[in-house]
Amino acid sequence: MFQIGKTIVSEEILENDFVCNLTACKGACCVGGEYGAPLEDDETDKLVDIYQKVKPFLRPEGIAAIEEQGAFIKGEDGEWETPLVDNNECAYAIFSDQGVAKCGLEAAYEAGATKWKKPISCYLYPVRTREYSEFTAVNYHKWEICDPACTLGAELKVPIYKFVKDALIKKFGKKWYSELEEVAAENARS
Incomplete structure (x- = not known):
């Protein structure tokens, strides 16, 4: 977990891949x-x-x-x-x-x-948010019906946070998303 502003974000949205595969699901x-x-x-x-x-x-x-x-x-x-x-x-x-x-x-x-x-x-x-009094939790919701999306995401090498980029920007703003990209780049180097 890491913090961006008033959000606590799960590394899973950086580490897991996902692209909806409507043909399969x-x-x-x-x-x-x-x-x-x-x-x-x-x-x-x-x-x-x-x-x-x-x-x-x-x-x-x-x-x-x-x-x-x-x-x-x-x-x-x-x-x-x-x-x-x-x-x-x-x-x-x-x-x-x-x-x-x-x-x-x-x-x-x-x-x-x-x-x-x-x-x-x-x-x-597949990102789910939950509001708490002091922060918002940002987590990956893994659901077996989305296994084809995980497979397609891995084939295309699209991490969850990139797949839902527009939605994350809509929810948290461009500055927040830029900070998320910085964390992702740091994690990729380590």
């Missing part, structure tokens, strides 16, 4: 698991505000789940998260003709319907 991170995508407080308002613009991009099952449960829910851990369809996939998940899960929020963004891409937790994945 079919977007399983949007489908697997027991909980929805973690949401930051300000993201709950965004989901409510953009719902009508996003709705045309969603599946009927997702719309039904959102209209029954709400645009977001409070999870068992007391944190905000996206609702699920039948305790399975994220209500905002959509599927390609090939059965690949993708984000309906991102589809709306890419079509110009909204100005918000998706929750930062999804954008950052």
Whole structure:
């Protein structure tokens, strides 16, 4: 672990490789698991505000789940998260003709319907952050469904922190990311 500003960062994001391999995993991170995508407080308002613009991009099952449960829910851990369809996939998940899960929020963004891409937790994945009173923890979340992404990342030699560069900059800023790159360069030399 090392510190950058008010963050405590795991070396695992420097030491492990990762590049999403949707051909292999079919977007399983949007489908697997027991909980929805973690949401930051300000993201709950965004989901409510953009719902009508996003709705045309969603599946009927997702719309039904959102209209029954709400645009977001409070999870068992007391944190905000996206609702699920039948305790399975994220209500905002959509599927390609090939059965690949993708984000309906991102589809709306890419079509110009909204100005918000998706929750930062999804954008950052496989990096997970957790807010504490004095600092933010920045960790690698290893999940076996992402083994193909780890394999592809190793083949392409793309460390996690480079794969999620834009998301890390969005979350923490360019200066923070520059400091992360300095730590990575120091670690590579040692």
